[in-house]
Amino acid sequence: MTTPSQPVTAMTPSRAHVAPRRLTFVLLGVVTAALGACRSESGEAKHQEPAQKAAAAPVPAQEPPTELHGVGGIEGEQAAYDQSRQPAKFIAALGLSQGQHVADVGAGLGYFTPRLSEAVGPTGQVVATDINDEALALLRKRMSERKNVVVRKVSPDDPGLEPDKYDLILLSEVDHFFSDRVDYLNRLRPALTPTGRIAVTHLRAMRPPLVAAAQAAGYAITSEYNELPEHYLLFLQPAASR
Numbered sequence: 001m002t003t004p005s006q007p008v009t010a011m012t013p014s015r016a017h018v019a020p021r022r023l024t025f026v027l028l029g030v031v032t033a034a035l036g037a038c039r040s041e042s043g044e045a046k047h048q049e050p051a052q053k054a055a056a057a058p059v060p061a062q063e064p065p066t067e068l069h070g071v072g073g074i075e076g077e078q079a080a081y082d083q084s085r086q087p088a089k090f091i092a093a094l095g096l097s098q099g100q101h102v103a104d105v106g107a108g109l110g111y112f113t114p115r116l117s118e119a120v121g122p123t124g125q126v127v128a129t130d131i132n133d134e135a136l137a138l139l140r141k142r143m144s145e146r147k148n149v150v151v152r153k154v155s156p157d158d159p160g161l162e163p164d165k166y167d168l169i170l171l172s173e174v175d176h177f178f179s180d181r182v183d184y185l186n187r188l189r190p191a192l193t194p195t196g197r198i199a200v201t202h203l204r205a206m207r208p209p210l211v212a213a214a215q216a217a218g219y220a221i222t223s224e225y226n227e228l229p230e231h232y233l234l235f236l237q238p239a240a241s242r
Contacts, residue, residue: 071135072107074109087111090201090233094168098123098124101124101165102119102125106129106177107151109135113149114146122147126148129152131154161188164191169188169191175213182217185198200233201232203231222237
């Protein structure tokens with residue numbers, strides 16, 4: 001039995017292209033939206049990038065400059081200190097002569113060293129000692145043009161001075177650093193010439209312990225200068241040499 005054939009309706013060319021076009025528009029819309037989203041995310045990332053870079057690169061902290069302590073000063077740098085120390089008056093009170101040999105013990109930055117150099121002249125000599133490497137390096141640089149100045153590193157308990165050579169040994173604001181004042185003064189004695197002197201200067205409150213140590217070490221106070229604003233200045237010689 002035959003079934004009547006169903007009529008076949010042929011798709012016209014115009015209808016055949018309708019579905020692909022709609023699909024094309026949908027795909028284009030999806031691609032456009034995706035590109036827009038990517039551009040938006042990219043723009044946000046660009047705006048955030050400087051903040052991320054700034055956070056990733058912090059400014060390094062600067063170390064504070066090293067400050068030296070217990071090494072004195074340099075004449076001309078602090079007017080108040082110069083007023084207290086009175087360098088010109090002080091050097092005159094030492095009574096130095098051309099050609100003499102002087103030890104500036106515990107010189108530090110060398111507050112008095114240049115004036116000592118001038119006082120003994122080219123035929124004299126100043127040996128400036130200290131235990132601080134940084135202070136000594138600065139002092140060597142300052143004294144590099146002075147042919148009559150020797151800068152020398154020593155140990156804390158040894159003056160490091162040649163025997164029977166020095167007409168004057170200066171202890172300027174340094175004796176409180178000695179672990180044993182009496183022992184150190186005894187160690188200085190061989191370095192003095194027969195008429196050599198030790199000049200000690202410090203704040204007046206520091207005078208009593210120095211005087212007691214000098215007497216215990218066998219020194220006598222031969223003279224004293226009292227014209228400085230805040231410091232004492234006294235001269236010692238071994239008692240046996242008077």
